[in-house]
Amino acid sequence: xxxELGYFSLTLAMVLSVLLCIFPLWGAHTGNLRLMxxxxxxxxxxxxxxxxxxxxxxxxxxxxxxxxxxxxxxSSSTLPxxxxxxxTWGGHEGAILLWLLMQAGWTxxxxxxxxxxxxxxxxxxxxxxGFLGVGFMIYTLLLSSPFERLLPYFPVEGxxxxxxxxxxxxxxxxxLLYMGYVGLSxxxxxxxxxxxxxxxxxxxxKWSRPWTMTAWGFLTLGITIGSWWAYAELGWxxxxxxxxxxxxxxxxxxxxxxxxxxxxxTEKRGVFKSWTVLLAIAAFSLSLLGTFIxxxxxxxxxxxxxxxxxxxxxxxxxxxVVVGGGLALYGLRVSQVKSEGRYKFVSREVALWLNNIFLxxxxxxxxxxxxxxxxxxxxxxGSISIGEPFFNKMFAILLVPFAILMGxxxxxxxxxxxxxxxxxxxxxxxxxxxxxxxxxxxSSYEVVTPLTLLATTLGVWVFIATFIDLYSKAAVHGxxxxxxxxxxxxYWAMVLGHVGLAFVIAGITLxxxxxxxxxxxxxxxxxxxxxxxxxxxxxxxxxxGANYGGHAGVVTVLKGNxxxxxxxxxKRRYDIGMQFMTEAAIDAGFTRDLYLALGEQLSExxxxxxxxxxxxxxxxWIGGILISLAGFVILFDKRYxxxxxxxxxxxxx
Amino acid sequence: xxxxRKKRLLVIIAVLFGIGGSIGLVLYALQENINLFYTPSELIxxxxxxxEKPHIGQKLRIGGMVVPxxxxxxxxxxxxxxDLIDTGPLVTVRYQGILPDLFRExxxxxxQGILIEPNVIEAFEVLAKxxxxxxxxxxxxxxxxxxxxxxxxxxxxxx
Numbered sequence: 033x034x035x036e037l038g039y040f041s042l043t044l045a046m047v048l049s050v051l052l053c054i055f056p057l058w059g060a061h062t063g064n065l066r067l068m069x070x071x072x073x074x075x076x077x078x079x080x081x082x083x084x085x086x087x088x089x090x091x092x093x094x095x096x097x098x099x100x101x102x103x104x105x106x107s108s109s110t111l112p113x114x115x116x117x118x119x120t121w122g123g124h125e126g127a128i129l130l131w132l133l134m135q136a137g138w139t140x141x142x143x144x145x146x147x148x149x150x151x152x153x154x155x156x157x158x159x160x161x162g163f164l165g166v167g168f169m170i171y172t173l174l175l176s177s178p179f180e181r182l183l184p185y186f187p188v189e190g191x192x193x194x195x196x197x198x199x200x201x202x203x204x205x206x207x208l209l210y211m212g213y214v215g216l217s218x219x220x221x222x223x224x225x226x227x228x229x230x231x232x233x234x235x236x237x238k239w240s241r242p243w244t245m246t247a248w249g250f251l252t253l254g255i256t257i258g259s260w261w262a263y264a265e266l267g268w269x270x271x272x273x274x275x276x277x278x279x280x281x282x283x284x285x286x287x288x289x290x291x292x293x294x295x296x297x298t299e300k301r302g303v304f305k306s307w308t309v310l311l312a313i314a315a316f317s318l319s320l321l322g323t324f325i326x327x328x329x330x331x332x333x334x335x336x337x338x339x340x341x342x343x344x345x346x347x348x349x350x351x352x353v354v355v356g357g358g359l360a361l362y363g364l365r366v367s368q369v370k371s372e373g374r375y376k377f378v379s380r381e382v383a384l385w386l387n388n389i390f391l392x393x394x395x396x397x398x399x400x401x402x403x404x405x406x407x408x409x410x411x412x413x414g415s416i417s418i419g420e421p422f423f424n425k426m427f428a429i430l431l432v433p434f435a436i437l438m439g440x441x442x443x444x445x446x447x448x449x450x451x452x453x454x455x456x457x458x459x460x461x462x463x464x465x466x467x468x469x470x471x472x473x474x475s476s477y478e479v480v481t482p483l484t485l486l487a488t489t490l491g492v493w494v495f496i497a498t499f500i501d502l503y504s505k506a507a508v509h510g511x512x513x514x515x516x517x518x519x520x521x522x523y524w525a526m527v528l529g530h531v532g533l534a535f536v537i538a539g540i541t542l543x544x545x546x547x548x549x550x551x552x553x554x555x556x557x558x559x560x561x562x563x564x565x566x567x568x569x570x571x572x573x574x575x576x577g578a579n580y581g582g583h584a585g586v587v588t589v590l591k592g593n594x595x596x597x598x599x600x601x602x603k604r605r606y607d608i609g610m611q612f613m614t615e616a617a618i619d620a621g622f623t624r625d626l627y628l629a630l631g632e633q634l635s636e637x638x639x640x641x642x643x644x645x646x647x648x649x650x651x652x653w654i655g656g657i658l659i660s661l662a663g664f665v666i667l668f669d670k671r672y673x674x675x676x677x678x679x680x681x682x683x684x685x
Numbered sequence: 686x687x688x689x690r691k692k693r694l695l696v697i698i699a700v701l702f703g704i705g706g707s708i709g710l711v712l713y714a715l716q717e718n719i720n721l722f723y724t725p726s727e728l729i730x731x732x733x734x735x736x737e738k739p740h741i742g743q744k745l746r747i748g749g750m751v752v753p754x755x756x757x758x759x760x761x762x763x764x765x766x767x768d769l770i771d772t773g774p775l776v777t778v779r780y781q782g783i784l785p786d787l788f789r790e791x792x793x794x795x796x797q798g799i800l801i802e803p804n805v806i807e808a809f810e811v812l813a814k815x816x817x818x819x820x821x822x823x824x825x826x827x828x829x830x831x832x833x834x835x836x837x838x839x840x841x842x843x844x
Contacts, residue, residue, distance in 0.1 A: 267786070377692070393707055400711065414733060415722040417746055417797075422718035426711065551763045551782045612786040631763075631783035640763055642783050 035100050038088025039179040042129075045081035045136065046169040048074050052139075052162030056155030060228070068155035072143035075158055078165060079140035086133045089120050089178055099186040102126060102178040108190035108608050110579040111198075118203045119193040124343075125178035127206060131323075132168050134207070134214040139165060142218055142243070149239060156225035157218075164217050167350045175343050192579065192608035201261030209254030209281060213319040215247020216284060219291065220316035223309045224358060227365045232305045237298035240312070242672040244295060245525070248288045249663020255281050256656030267614030267629045269549065269644045271652065274423045279402045280322030283395050287315040290391035292663075293384050296522070301446055302372035303381060306362075307388070313358040318395070320351045325402070376448035383441040390434045397426045428487070435490035435537060438530060439497030443504075461500050465493040477546060484545040491538035498530045521669040525662040532658030539651025549644045555637050563645045565626065566590040570598075572630075572639060580604040580613075585630040585639055589619065601630040601641070625649050720797065722746045725769050725776040729804060739800050746797045747776060747806055753790040769794070780808040787813040 052074040059067025089102070093116045098104040106126065107119040121130040139161040146154050172178075196202075222240035226232050258281070263271040272278060291311040298308045324347040375381040401418045409415050443457050469489040473480045505523070506515030552560045556571040570586040582604040589596040599617035606613065619626040624647045631640030666672065723732060723745055731738045739745055749769030756767040763782055767790075768775045778796050788794060788811065798808030 389703070397711060400715075404715070417720050417722065418715065419718040419720055419744075419797075422714050425714050425718075429710065553761065553763060614786055629783070634758070640783050 034088050035092050035097070035179040035181065038085040038092075039173075039177060041081045041088065042085040042132075042169065042173060042177075042179075045078050045085065046166065046173060048078040048081065049136075049162050049165035049169055052078060053159055053166050054162075055159075056162070057159035060152045060155045060159065065151060068151045071155050071158040071162075074162070075136075075139045075143035078162075079136040082129075082133050082136040086120070086129055089126060089129060090117055092179075093117065093120050096190065098188065098190050099181050099183055100178075101180045101182045104182055104187050104190045106190070106193055108192040108579065110607065111190075111193055112578050114203065115193055115198050118197070120178075121206050122193050122197045122202070123178075125172075125176045127210075128168070128172055128176050129178050130206065131210050131214060132165075132172055134210045135161075135165055135168060135217065138211075138214055138218055138247075142221075146239075153225055153229060153236075153239075156228050157221045160221035160224045161217060164221070164354070167353075171343070171346055171350070175346055189608070192606060195580070195604065195606045195609065195611050195613040196265060199261060199265045201257055201264060205254060205257045205261055208250050208257060212247055212249075212251025212254050212288075213281075213284065213322070215243070215250055216288060216316045216319050218247060219244040219288075219312045220354075220358070223312035224361065227309060227361045230365060230368060232309060232365075232369050234299050234302045237295050237305075237308060238672070241292070241295045241299055242666055242669070244288065244312070245292055245663045245666045247663075248285070248292055249660045251281070251285050251288060252656060252660035252663060255285060256653050256660065259656070260653050263649070264616060264618060267616045267642075269547070269616075269627050269629075269642075269646060271649065274401070274420050276402050277322075277326050279398045280318075280325045283398050283402075284315050284319040284322060286391050286395040286398070287311055287318055290388045290395075291315050293387050293391075297381055297384050301375075301381060303375070304385070304388075305371065306366045306369045309362060309366075311388075313355070313362060317351065317355045317358070320347070320354060324348055324351055373447070375446065378444065378449045378451065378454075380441065380444040380446050383437060383444050386437055387434070387441065390430055390437070394427065394430055397430075398423070401426075428483075431487070431490065431537065435494050438533070439493050442498065442501040442526060442530070457497070457500050457504065461493060461497045465489050465496050468492055468496070481545065484541060487541040488538055491534045491536075491541060494530055494537065495534035498527055498534070502527055520671075521665050522671075525666050528665065529659050529662035532655040532660075532662065535651045535655030535658060537655075539648045539655060542648040543646050543652070547644060547646045547649070549642060551631070551640065551642050553634050553638050553640050560641075560643060562643050564591055565596065565645065567628070567641075567643055569639070569641065571637075572633075575602060575604070577604070579608065580606045582612075583630065583633075585628070585641060587617070587628055587641070589626060597626075599626070599628045601628040603630045603632075620650060622650060623648060720744055720746050722748065722795075724771040725749045726771055726773040728776055728800075729774040738803075741800055741802070743800050744798070745800060745806075746795060747778070748793065748795040749776070750793050751788070751790050756790055769796075775804070777805045778808050778811070779805065780811055784811055785813045789813075 052071060055067045055074065056071035059065065059070075091097075092100045093103050093107050094113065096103070096107070096109045096116075102123060102125050103119075106123040107116055111119065120126040139158065142161060143158055146157065149157075219240055222236065222243065226236040226240075255278075258278070259271045262273070263269065291308065294304050294308045294311055297304045324344065373381070401423055405416050405418060439461060440454070440458060443454050466489055469485065469492045472492075473485060473488060502516075502519075503512075505519060506512050509515035509518055548562060550560060550562050552558075554560060554569040556569055558569050560567045560569075566589070568588045568590060570588055572583045572585050575582050575584045582602060584600040584602045587599045587601065589599060597619045599619060601617040602615035604613045604615055605611070614629050614631075617628045624645060627644035627646055629642040629644075631642060633639055721732075721739070723739065725747065728739065728745075728747060730736065747769060749771045752768040752770050752775060755775075756765065758765045764779070765781070765784065766777055766779045768777050770776075778798070780796070780798075792813060794811060794813045796806060796808040796812070797810040798806045801807045
């Protein structure tokens with residue numbers, strides 16, 4: 033009964049979203065305020081019914097209702113309760129329902145938090161969001177309902193959640209990522225609404241900015257957690273594979289990063305307007321493209337869900353409507369947009385313009401590398417893969433000018449600069465970062481390749497340059513304490529974002545350059561040496577979990593005579609699917625991770641073990657979290673919370 | 686030319702150079718990093734209408750089913766070798782290291798490596814997908830001659 037209610041509730045939500053699409057857009061077109069006023073309640077109603085539907089699925093999963101096909105194939109009675117909840121987004125249909133919940137949630141949030149906006153804009157934003165909601169609900173109801181029953185013959189036991197997904201990282205990774213993906217639809221809706229209104233100015237940018245920043249923050253966090261999950265769970269010590277699905281999340285992230293920078297220029301200076309709109313359309317289109325790639329299964333990937341050509345076709349059609357419609361509208365209206373400000377070459381505008389160029393080029397490279405194998409295959413040229421070295425090389429090349437620019441950018445003022453003011457900061461910053469990096473690397477490592485030195489210097493440079501800028505901006509107010517208080521939150525967002533990326537750069541560089549691994553075969557009592565640590569294999573013991581059994585390899589890690597830690601690297605066998613899973617044991621540290629994975633039993637008592645020493649690997653995720661905070665601090669900025677001034681409203685209409 | 690136009694011209698030239706340079710670089714890097722996919726029979730008999738065979742030393746990907754009974758391990762050094770098959774000839778894959786959790790005899794795998802003899806590959810990566818029903822799409826296509834085989838609904842299992 034409950035699952036049917038879930039389906040019914042989703043149907044009601046669909047009706048509301050159709051109304052949400054039509055009423056406000058038509059009302060805005062004809063100037064009918066009553067129609068426009070209906071939008072917020074429709075949006076909230078839509079959210080309530082989608083939430084009810086989602087709750088129904090969770091209920092079915094928690095109560096082990098295996099008559100529901102989705103539950104039967106993604107859960108089991110022995111699964112711990114928290115994984116029963118997360119199993120609702122462990123498969124295709126449930127993941128789409130989660131997407132829908134997020135979409136409706138964002139829409140409701142927009143309805144509640146935009147009371148200050150003029151009705152005509154508010155109605156159009158909500159109308160566009162309603163349209164997107166309709167698309168996804170049709171998809172869910174017709175092609176991917178999670179409420180289908182297996183009656184009258186249903187299994188007595190479910191097939192269990194994929195063991196890979198039984199991990200804390202998996203509890204939060206998809207919701208965060210989807211918050212980001214779907215949040216970009218708000219930026220998209222604002223852009224389309226502004227195009228429909230025909231007024232693209234800095235007030236539009238100001239209203240859209242906090243939404244875009246928040247969505248981007250979630251996307252950043254989602255990608256970061258995903259990378260950490262891959263590291264901890266796949267047992268290979270890898271954290272990024274340039275897998276099509278990872279690329280699918282990286283592309284919208286890169287464009288959204290360009291977008292938040294471009295939005296700041298549009299807001300503060302009134303230039304780059306049409307470009308900003310284009311980026312907003314592109315960011316959401318790429319997140320749809322990502323969904324298409326994952327859901328249609330056209331690209332083989334470790335993430336691929338069971339695939340269905342109909343589903344792929346629907347998403348492709350929807351993508352065509354969204355991208356095509358967005359671009360057509362853009363083409364019609366863009367000629368009316370005029371830039372207001374003027375600026376010289378050495379200015380913050382140009383620095384941010386270059387930032388956008390680099391980010392867009394990076395996106396195109398990922399797009400090329402992701403889609404080329406597909407095109408190649410469809411053209412009958414045979415099946416190919418594009419290796420990690422391609423992406424690594426391209427990103428390494430792009431990073432050099434990008435990171436240099438990233439240090440200098442904040443120094444620059446709007447409009448124009450005198451070179452003499454910059455010179456000191458740049459020279460001091462560059463010298464300091466070279467000296468510090470050399471001292472750091474040459475004292476810690478015997479071999480330092482020029483590339484490692486260069487890349488680490490770039491990370492240090494971004495870090496130092498950001499703090500030089502922070503100091504110089506705070507110091508102008510006389511006392512440093514006072515100066516720091518006066519800096520705006522969007523400035524702090526910049527500091528967090530840039531320092532975060534500095535950590536990411538340094539972390540990736542050092543862990544790529546200095547990670548070592550050994551595959552060894554060990555008997556109890558054997559000691560393997562890796563860097564300054566000794567690993568003593570104590571033997572293997574049996575383990576038993578709620579829905580799995582297996583072995584744990586016990587290893588004592590020693591450094592000289594001191595015991596560092598004891599690690600339990602598990603090899604689990606899940607009862608229902610009979611799948612083997614390596615559960616790596618990790619001793620995490622600020623400057624290094626010790627990572628241990630148990631292989632297979634070789635001969636009597638001997639086991640194969642893989643030992644990794646990964647320096648600074650954690651810096652990547654620390655950096656990622658810092659970057660995502662940049663997206664969230666702006667929510668506390670009073671500037672974006674205050675009601676818009678009257679002249680702003682007049683200009684927007 | 687007035688200064689503003691001159692500035693614009695300079696910007697446009699710089700952008701064109703940038704685009705040209707990056708396209709060149711991308712193509713160069715691509716050329717080095719495209720790995721063709723072969724099945725064992727394509728590797729032995731040649732691939733495509735011209736029956737092109739890979740040359741020794743080429744980096745490539747191979748996908749096939751692990752022939753039961755051919756997995757040989759060296760207990761001391763973690764070296765392992767096994768044969769792959771699709772529809773005809775066998776190809777031997779050598780690998781050093783720990784095989785993925787789902788590597789099993791009779792299952793489809795994809796290996797990435799370098800061709801060291803006409804029928805021997807030294808692999809640096811062996812992939813088996815985390816799904817018990819899995820057969821790599823490329824292998825399925827080669828073995829069964831089918832494209833995009835629509836899975837039965839009830840095989841839908843996780844990402």
